[in-house]
Amino acid sequence: MATTTETISEYVHYHDGGIPGKRRVLTGVDAKPTFNAVPKIDMQRIYSPHLADRQQLADEVGAACRDIGFFYAVNHGIDEELLDQTFDAVKKYFDLPMEVKMECHNQKAEKFRGYEKFLEGKLDPSTRGDLKEGFLMGEDFTDPEQKLSPIPSLAATSKPRNQWPTHPTALFFRPAIYNYYNAMLSFSRRLLRIFALALALPEDHFDTLTTHPMTNVRAVHYPPQPSPADVGIGAHTDFCWFTLVCQSRTTSPALEVLNGNGMWIPVDHEPHTFVVNIADFLKLVTGGTWASTVHRVRNISKESGMGEERYSMPFFFSPNEDAKVSVLERFRKEGKEYDEFVVGEYFQQRLDIDRTTHLDRDGQVENTRA
Template identity: 70%
Template sequence: MTEEAPREQQLYVHYHDGGVPGRRRVLTGKAAKQTFTALPRIDMRRLFSDELEDRQELAREVGAACRDVGFFYAVNHGVPEEALGDTFDAVRRFFELEESVKMECHNQKSQKFRGYEAFLEGKLDPSTRGDLKEGFLMGEDATDPEQNRPVTPLTVEPRNQWPSSPEASFFRPAIYAYYNHMLSFSKRMLRIFALALDKPEHHFDAISTTPMTNIRAVHYPPQQSDADIGIGAHTDFCWFTLVCQSHTAVPALEVLNHNGIWVPVYPESNSFVVNIGDFLKLVTGGTWQSTVHRVRNMGGEERYSMPFFFSPNEDGRVSVLEQFRKEGETYEEIVVGEYFQKRLDVDRTTHIEGEGDGQTKRRAYI
């Protein structure tokens, strides 16, 4: 029997899981569990095969990664490398614009927190001065003609904000080009997830006809201090996330394994980092991992990231799938949009100083 360290000597990692603060003990030596130390790489070419057996084989690999890690690299995903490069160029150009141009669509003007988020305004880790990043969030919006979505009483109001300055005219078309690629890939991935859960490929289609989707372009400057964090430790509140990250010599994205050890996610050219979100953890009764992750950009380089978040329809209802239910337990249905908004309210809490006069006061990030 392994002796535990005295409680005052035990180390813990703190994070947000499902919007609720949590912690995980750091396990070393004889106390350590068998867990992952790197992310698996999965060849996605079978995603486009006409043979069901090929797609089922892919689904088995995906399912194992979702159970054991909650993260994996998707390689040979079919999105042109040139398209990814063009999007990164546009994202860099946007974040280099004058602050006044970006602040025109500040996310505090939007109920859905769409638009521009400035440095230190998010704060997932309360022990820090704020998340050392700036970002731009867009998502499903029936009033954006690029999305060709039906306008309903639920979707009649505009949700996205876009800069109107001519200097930023390149940004919206570039983001939508990326959006269309990622949406197409995500719909195929959803069917692989269904197969991985021993369901027909189209099992989730009915609740994903008008899915909730987001792109969050993010710029992380080099951190000057270990006390800073690019974004605090958290889980994602979606079905799944596809992350395209710029190349840096020192990896900035880190995922938390079962021993409380941070595992670096090295940038790989023309690959997506795929991770499971809270909804897929929910419907699998916790069998699939919505893995805690964070960003610490300590390599002295500018870093850019373009996560794409995919979730069911806003009015969709999800619950634990039958094969994961335990006898005698009661399982509630969750309305996707309601849960999403609650998590958004928690994770996008800002720490802006002095808004009473309508003028947002800003703090320097260096």
């Protein structure tokens, strides 16, 4: 009697575009060509007055966006002292008593802005929750630091979106975050023009879509993980245009990106760099040509089996809330129809998914801390 041997495949599970997905782990003869490291790109040319220099940079950035979806932005030009001061403020904020942080609990805000407790996020349903705490702020036409005027077509822009702590021990936090926010916004506008060149478009192609962009800073604290079963944040893609990540020094990398073979590739802390990743909107407008790559955080040291205190400050950049986007003409296939998306509506749909994944069956936030 003939016998057959069935191969049991291993899969990596994640959220892609807000939808659960999985990727088979490929090894040996099944493995395909893919990346095994995140490239470093020298960004000094972003400030060059010469188009040829900026185009050369765009060519390198475009290759990374197509093949990987992640790259290190080396020599980004943002003052290191400002970054150090922001990290100091973030650490100081998360060390505050819980009752001070809970003044701005994100469940009080429509846009999910403010403080998020440990284990309140849960992108990976197989875990007890995301082992992190965070603080989210973003575009707010009522915050004077942003010098924005309400948009007549969006009445809601005149309402406060951010929450800021008012306790005397926490007043340092808002100005520190805004110093970082404004520096990252300025750099992001330059980077957006490099992306346009990389797509063979005029440098200013996206300018009309980003006159009042949707933006966020999420300050995050990842404590050491006591168990390999824990995860700092579950595997996911970002729902914005692109993300810039400034991460604190740790001995072992915690950020990991998923390659085409279902293998997790570490993204170490590198001095004087940001980690840049393409997100869902740029994947959308390029017809999937640019990669919105799955990533996660696992704060575990290979040496000790226990991670270190880790802090991260991702900056998320998106088009205007009322902008409409679709696949660029050069990426369209003849005879195929393409939908147009209103940025704010899509963003809110994704936010609602993220917001409900961490609620228990009774709709109440779990208050457990690891």
